[in-house]
Amino acid sequence: MNYSNPTHLQAAILDWAGTVVDFGSFAPTQIFVEAFAEFDVQVSIEEARGPMGMGKWDHIRTLCDQSPIAERYRKVFGRVPTDEDVTAIYERFMPLQIEKIAEHSALIPGALDTLTRLRQQGLKIGSCSGYPAVVMNKVVELAAQNGYVADHVVATDEVPNGRPWPAQALANVIALGVDDVAACVKVDDTVPGILEGRRAGMWTVALLCSGNALGMTHEQYQALTPERLDAERTRIHALFEGSRPHYLVDTINELPEVIADINRRLEKGEVPQLA
Incomplete structure (x- = not known):
């Protein structure tokens, strides 16, 4: 053969x-902004768009690894984001995403x-x-x-x-x-x-x-x-x-x-x- x-x-x-x-x-990017905001950490929509295409946990991890975002997180929580922190943001991201996905369908x-x-x-x-x-x-x-x-x-x-x-x-x-x-x-x-x-x-x-x-x-x-x-x-x-x-x-x-x-x-x- x-x-x-x-x-x-x-x-x-x-x-x-x-x-x-x-x-x-718009559906994924806007929700990243909102999920971080619930932890009092500002992320712009331009920053949120950066790692787009990855799985959402990996996307959040990549954002948290960026120095400006890690520093904003440290000012709020006294530490840079750990994997456990990433998971906490992801778990807030998910219901927000499901709730608002229809707005961009x-x-x-x-x-x-x-x-x-x-x-x-x-x-x-x-x-x-x-x-x-x-x-x-x-x-x-x-x-x-x-x-x-x-x-x-x-x-x-x-x-x-x-x-x-x-x-x-x-x-x-x-x-x-x-x-x-x-x-x-x-x-x-x-x-x-x-x-x-x-x-x-x-x-x-x-x-x-x-x-x-x-x-x-x-x-x-x-x-x-x-x-x-x-x-x-x-x-x-x-x-x-x-x-x-x-x-x-x-x-x-x-x-x-x-x-x-x-x-x-x-x-x-x-x-x-x-x-």
Whole structure:
């Protein structure tokens, strides 16, 4: 038996907030700010956005490891945050997140039509998120009410290690019955999500404008002048550079053209690991 490269994509593995739902990825970021505030520690929304894409406990740990935030915590509690302190913040974060997730549950404009086109091309739709299962269940429920149902969902606490490790993406490969990781494309608005796809051996697509990196509502995004939009794209390109995405586009609505290009590359024998 000999190995042969796949000649077309079989599955798209999609992130949730900032990719398919919640333009600007506001649901997780705002709740981080509120959770820290309940411990009398100020965290700006810009700081909260920094580690986006990680599992939420790891996200809080990363924030607490940043010197300015650790110093603010020390002024309140007389010590820098321990893992037990991180867990306490996380345990406050979780009910806040579940309570307020519906406020940011709208689908990205145009996403549902785009995903319908992908399914018509025979692609399976997998998904994963930095949310734990208890939050993910609510996100999935709300998305279904708006017409979006993924073929498979993997929460960050359903695998040994979340992003930037590849476990969630690979769990989708297994569940969807995909026969080669090179026949998958991972779509995400965060660097950890792109690293996840890269480490899983998949094609990767970074979203520049619908997610965490731009951090604007759809209305704010549409109101940007061409000059400001170009400047923001340049800035966000630089943020993603180290994670080496294969493609960078504004929103998921450009994905059909990307998939057509990947299929052309696969037919010529190219594979994502060498691209």
